[in-house]
Amino acid sequence: MKNLQMNRRHVLAGLGTTAALATVGLPVKHARAAGSPAMIGALNPVSGAGSAYGSGMQKAIIMAAEEINAAGGAAGQMIEVIGEDTQTSPEAAVNAAKKLVEVNNVGAILGTWSSGVTLAVMPITTAAGVPLMCTSGAPAISTEDKADLVWRFQATNDRFGRAFAKIADREGYKTAATMAFNNASGIGNTEGFKKSWGGEIVGDVVYEPKRPSYRSELQQVMASNPDVIVMGSYLPDTTIILREWFQLGGKNKWIIPGWAANDKLVEALGAEVCEGVISVESVSNESAESYAHFDKGYQAATGSPASSNVYAAMTYDMMIVWGLAMAAAGEGADSAAVNAKLRDVGNPDGAEVYTFADGVEALKSGPINYQGASSRLDFDEYGDVTPDFGMSVIKDGKIERVAVVSI
Amino acid sequence: MNLLEARDVSVRFGSFTAVDKVSVNVGPGERVGLIGPNGAGKSSLFAALSGFEDAGGGTIRFNGRDVTGYGPVRRARAGLGRTFQVPKEFAHLSVRENLMTAAPSQAGESLLSLLFAASRVARQEKEIGAEADSHLEFLNIAHVANESAVRLSGGQKKLLELGRVLMTGPKLILLDEPFAGVNPVLIGEISDRIRELSGQGISVLIVEHNLNALSQLVDRLYVMDRGRIMAEGKPDEVLASDIVREAYMGGVA
Amino acid sequence: MEAYLIAIAVYALVYLLMGLGLNLHYGFTGLINFGHVGFFAIGAYASCLLTLAGYPMPLGFALALLLPALAAIPIGYLSLRLRSDYLAIVTLGFSEVVRLAIINEKWLTNGVQGVPGIPDVAQGFGLPVSGSVAALIVLLIANALAIALVYRLTRSPFGRAIQAIRDDEEAVRALGKDPGSFKIRVFMIGASLAGLAGAIYGHYITYITPEQFLPLVTFYVWVAIILGGAGKVSGTIVGTLALMTFLEGSRFLRDLLPGVSEVEMASVRLFVIGLALILLVRFRPSGIMGDWTSGGTQR
């Protein structure tokens, strides 16, 4: 088969056209006059470690934007969402963020997930004065956010750890062991627990991701036979660990973050394995009307329930809150002005509203307190939400809320 | 006093013994030949003499020193150069660069002098270049000096290897089939060059199948078969003996 | 708009500096080094941790040049004893061991939490410009020096010797030259270039974590030097530009394929990059500028 030799001219021509297409593809810098759409960046972990959550998060943002546009847009501007994939890698995320900020001139970037990505993107968005909303747990995000431009819609890891400690006390466990996925959030959870729990820590394992088996790690933890094993983990590794634990005849109790102990875990392992597992999640506002509203839309968009991806509720809220803040800041307001309005849109003494449309309406007559689908969205001085935590227990395949724990 | 004295050199590949306790020697400026059928162990002996294979319990003395423990690099530095049966030219360097690479102890090969003694390096480059040119003329392949070595003919590659080994200033050259693939006219020229070399005191040990070209060239001839030296002596005596006829013609192992 | 182009230029120049080092290893000396990201990581952490400890950035860069070179010595030694495809896997292992060490030695590198708040290049060198512009300037200088160094090296007797080793190492030994000393020195120089690239990258991105130093980075640098034409400095430059066009250009594919949702976009991008690798190796194996086998003696 004659080797089709492309000579140098062809290849250079090919590259030239790709580069040209790249520049053609870049929309011209948008004047932020009323009428032209408000560009919003959706920077989510579509691939890589966070890929199980990224696509749901992005769809939730798009869903919220459609809701805002259906209600006539925010401050006269329609919302246009530009999606980018962080690949759950800081390097790829930095370039994507640069593109969103510089090329698409986005007003805000929503939905970075892993702590590593958020910490890498923060310097870029803060330098450009573009607010960044994330669902990452690393405490360093709050301390590094000096310009109050970074908003966290998920509880910090150490708050999770404290919630785990309270639940462990509530259940009367005396000895505990921890198993942490070796990354910022996994270790943040277990460190937070160990710092604030009064009981005895008998075992502490940090495991590497993507292993064919976790038998040795489990063996070490089970050798110290703790009453409860507290995890800082994700769905894939939790599935493998719990399966091997069950097959080894383990009898301990488990406290696992909600994003790892959810319906998909039960679906993967079956009810018997998950019986009695305690799942802890920052309380989505299930009781709130906004959660039901979101759940209906999310099922329509993705075919799975809102409870299967707690981050989607958070990114949905990000878009809604930003829309409301735009409405509050009025027409032609720049990012900084809208950013300043974020706390006003969710302040405790405003009128409680559950949807974007109600919010815009209520804004006309005074301050509002938007009750998000993911939480009450009351931001503390670092721009972090301070949600309560729901303690659920898996009983014959169902995840039932047993108690609410506030920190 | 012999320049090269090899005693009981053996080379084994697993259970197969390619060279079985062979002893050979070459005097200063002497031209010695080594013949034998294919698979007689000639190239393996060369490999042992040049340090690419272990001497298998034998000893090798060169220029008055015991070099048995030396690797190929130290033996080459001691003056024991070699060429290869299948030419190993530096394919993507020019012919001239092939020769210049072989020049020993070049200042330009040390990073410090490259950065801080650029003039000395440049001067030495000229000298080495001139020396290479003279060898190219000597072997009359000057006309292809700037060609990539890979594009040379088989015979030219043999000449290139010879030129390259000469650049190292050898005392003895192990020539592995220098005439293979070379046209007859050129064989005559190469033979004259080799005679001139030994005139300059450089001795050669030549493995070659072209018996009559070899017999006119060398002072002494070894015959090797199945890993052992079968005969040694003046070329015409040895070639007339029945051992050679049997080794080459009939009853070949 | 320009800041995005600066960002891409910085990203390209970091890869070019690594590419120049790797081209010296493979293109000129025939060393198949699949652990290049290991040197990149050592350089990044060395400089960032040193500057965070209060030392001046130039000192950080010096350490970023030195440490990878020292780490390269044992690998240079190994390259003497191992076949090239074995060396590829061993060096791949080296870069993973470096990454695992960074993860595990929390006392030094803060482990998986990463190192935030690293002073950027502008602060480090007191340049009155933004961090990324400063990084761009320093990278342009570094690349210019590196290109000059590689030209000087490859046109000298040293350059002839390493290319001779690439073409036939056994023949070099038969001529009385020890390939070992050349290979180790080449490994050290290439490793230092990758280390410097790591340092500038660290100070540009101001936050480094172990997950930024995965084998994928080494693969991309390999693609750049092969794409452009290994064994030629011009090849590495063109190859790096081609790589950047693929990596960043595919980000804009969405504007050409409106029907595809954002979520599927990630798969389409990976598909385009994978297909491009296959097509170019298949139809233009010697690279855009032709590699060392196709050109004349022009380096």
Add this chain to the structure above:
Amino acid sequence: MTVAYLMNLAVNGAVEGLLVGLLALAVTLVFGVARFPNASAGDVAMVGAYSGWLLQSAIVSLGPLSLVFAGVTAMASAALVSLALYWLVFRALSGRVGVYALIASIGAAFVLRSVVTFFLGHDQQVFAVPLTRALSIGPLRVLPIDLWVGAIALAAMVCVFVILRMTAMGRRMRAIADNPQLAMVSGIPAARTMSGLWLMAGALSGLAGCLLGLKTVIAPEMGWDLLLPAFAATILGSVGNPLGAVIGGVIIGIAQEVSTPFVGFTYKIAIGFVVMLLVLLVRPEGLFVARARVR
């Protein structure tokens, strides 16, 4: 930290090593005959796992039998994909230096993963299989699935060993491995032999992918994550040696797990590479140079 504890660690390591060894079997065949480390082997295994899962979830009603069908489907689909990759990508590169084929195989890995994620998304999938309790054999606690992994891996190794040593196809492969040019010249039907090789390598990868999916979860990057250990096992066991690949995998697996009480769970991965390195320092050609090897 009793002897039983260490023995259990060793068993864990051996099982993990056999799984890595199974993929290393596919890698070492291609590495030995086609002379390049095939970086698409992991993703071919992933394709096998996904096709096995797709079929199994359709016929779950058949109980354990569905797993057998899933395994066969996985091997068949992976073998076909592997063959397609040979004809479309690697065949034209056979003359060139190994590095080019390696980079093309990385491209092929990306293409396979992008096609799977495009159609089947990024979520994890699981084989629907009832969970069984661990068996106690003396102090050892062994999972039934691990026994299956061990048995299948050893069976696959024996099959490959027999094919290479006893069959005409195997002899032709070893001829090509020893001297490709000579083999071409001496009338060996290269295309048919290489097709057989890539089919076999694909089937082995599919089997490895299926077992890995059974033992853990099925996700797009499962194959890529098993690739580095498989390369290390291939090198440790001498490239081209099927016996060496599996035993290399087991040695690395055991060394890793038994080292965990001393070096912790992060450095255990580094131990795998360190073991390979130490062996190569002593034997630059790997453990099993001579005898039953393809090259």
